Amino acid sequence: MHEAGLMASVLEIIDQSRVENNIRRVTEITLKVGVLNGALPDALQFAFDALRSEYVWLDASSVLRIESVPAILLCFECQYQGPGSEMTCPACQSVLTQLIQGEEFDIVGFDGEVDEPSKYPALQEPLGRGGH
Amino acid sequence: MHVDLHQDVWALNNSEGNHNREWLDDHKMWAVNIMGSPGAGKTTLLEHLLPILRKDFHVGVIEGDVATSKDALRISALGIPVIQLETQGVCHLDGRMVKSGLRALEPLHLDLLFIENVGNLVCPADFYLGEHARLGVLSTVEGGDKIVKYPTLFRRINALAITKTDLLPFTDFDMDQASKDFASLGAGRPLFPLSKNEGISDLAQWIRNMALNMSTTEQDV
Numbered sequence: 612m613h614e615a616g617l618m619a620s621v622l623e624i625i626d627q628s629r630v631e632n633n634i635r636r637v638t639e640i641t642l643k644v645g646v647l648n649g650a651l652p653d654a655l656q657f658a659f660d661a662l663r664s665e666y667v668w669l670d671a672s673s674v675l676r677i678e679s680v681p682a683i684l685l686c687f688e689c690q691y692q693g694p695g696s697e698m699t700c701p702a703c704q705s706v707l708t709q710l711i712q713g714e715e716f717d718i719v720g721f722d723g724e725v726d727e728p729s730k731y732p733a734l735q736e737p738l739g740r741g742g743h
Numbered sequence: 744m745h746v747d748l749h750q751d752v753w754a755l756n757n758s759e760g761n762h763n764r765e766w767l768d769d770h771k772m773w774a775v776n777i778m779g780s781p782g783a784g785k786t787t788l789l790e791h792l793l794p795i796l797r798k799d800f801h802v803g804v805i806e807g808d809v810a811t812s813k814d815a816l817r818i819s820a821l822g823i824p825v826i827q828l829e830t831q832g833v834c835h836l837d838g839r840m841v842k843s844g845l846r847a848l849e850p851l852h853l854d855l856l857f858i859e860n861v862g863n864l865v866c867p868a869d870f871y872l873g874e875h876a877r878l879g880v881l882s883t884v885e886g887g888d889k890i891v892k893y894p895t896l897f898r899r900i901n902a903l904a905i906t907k908t909d910l911l912p913f914t915d916f917d918m919d920q921a922s923k924d925f926a927s928l929g930a931g932r933p934l935f936p937l938s939k940n941e942g943i944s945d946l947a948q949w950i951r952n953m954a955l956n957m958s959t960t961e962q963d964v
C-alpha cells in the first residue's frame with residue numbers, strides 16, 4: 612500500500628508550515644479523505660503511528676483526525692445529485708455523470724503549541740522598506 | 744494555535760506527472776500506462792503488441808517492478824529498448840520514478856512508449872505519470888467481480904483488455920457482466936477481449952490510432 616509514502620508527504624508539508632508558524636509541537640492533524648480515494652484511513656493511521664517517532668515535533672499524544680468525505684455523483688441527464696459510488700446514475704441509469712466529491716485527499720490543517728517568545732525581542736522591520 | 748492549510752496531497756505527484764507530460768509532448772512521444780493485477784498478463788500482452796506496433800513506431804518500454812528484472816528481460820529479448828524501474832518495494836510507479844526513465848530513453852527518439860506499471864489493482868490508479876492514455880488489463884481467471892471491487896482503477900482507464908478468454912469455459916467470469924460493469928463506470932470506452940489468437944490486432948489498431956493522433960486524455964486524478 613502507498614499510505615506510508617502519502618503520510619510522509621503529509622508530514623513534510625506540515626513540517627514546513629510548522630516552522631513558518633513557529634510551532635514547536637503539533638497536537639492534532641486533520642485530513643479530509645474521500646471514500647473513493649485509494650488511501651485507506653486505517654492504513655493512514657498505521658503509517659502515522661509508524662512515522663511519528665521520526666519527527667521531534669510529534670509525540671505520543673499527537674492525534675491524527677481523518678474526516679471521511681462521502682461520494683457525490685452528479686447526473687447530466689436528470690440533474691440527480693446525491694450518493695453514488697459508481698458512475699451510473701441511481702435515478703435514471705444514465706452514465707453521463709461526474710463525481711463531484713469523494714476522491715479528495717486534503718490536509719485541512721493542524722493545531723500546535725507556539726514556541727515561547729524569545730528573551731531577546733525580534734528585530735523591528737528594517738528601516739527604509741515599505742511605505743510609511 | 745490553529746493553522747489552516749487546505750492542501751491537496753496529490754498535487755505533489757500530479758505536478759511531477761505534468762512535467763513528464765510536457766516532456767513527452769516536447770519529444771512527440773505518446774505514452775500509455777498499463778495497469779492490472781500481478782499475473783493479469785501485462786507483459787505477455789506487450790510481447791504480442793510490440794512486434795505489431797514496431798512496424799509503425801519507434802517503440803520503447805518502461806518496466807515498473809517491485810524487485811526483479813524478469814519482465815524487462817522478456818521485453819529486451821524482443822530487441823525493444825526497455826528501462827527497468829525497480830520501486831524497492833513500493834506498490835506503484837510515481838511521477839518522479841518515470842521522470843528518470845524518460846531521461847534514460849531520451850537518446851533513442853522514441854515515438855511510442857509503454858509504461859508497464861507494478862502489478863496492483865489499487866495504488867497505481869492514484870498516481871498520474873504524465874501518460875496520454877491508460878490501458879487496464881484484467882484476466883478471466885481473476886474472477887468477474889474485480890471491476891466492481893476496484894472501481895477507481897476501472898473508472899480511470901481509457902480502454903480495458905480482458906486476457907485469457909480461451910479459459911472462459913473453466914472460470915466463472917461473465918463477459919457480458921464485465922462489459923456492463925465497465926460501462927457503468929464510464930461510457931464509450933472500448934473493451935478488447937483477447938485470447939491466444941484473437942483480438943490483439945484490434946487493440947494494436949486502437950493504440951496506433953491514439954498515438955498517431957497524439958490523442959490526449961485529461962488527467963482525472
Ligand SMILES: [Zn+2]
Nearest residue numbers: 686689700703
Ligand atoms: Zn440521472
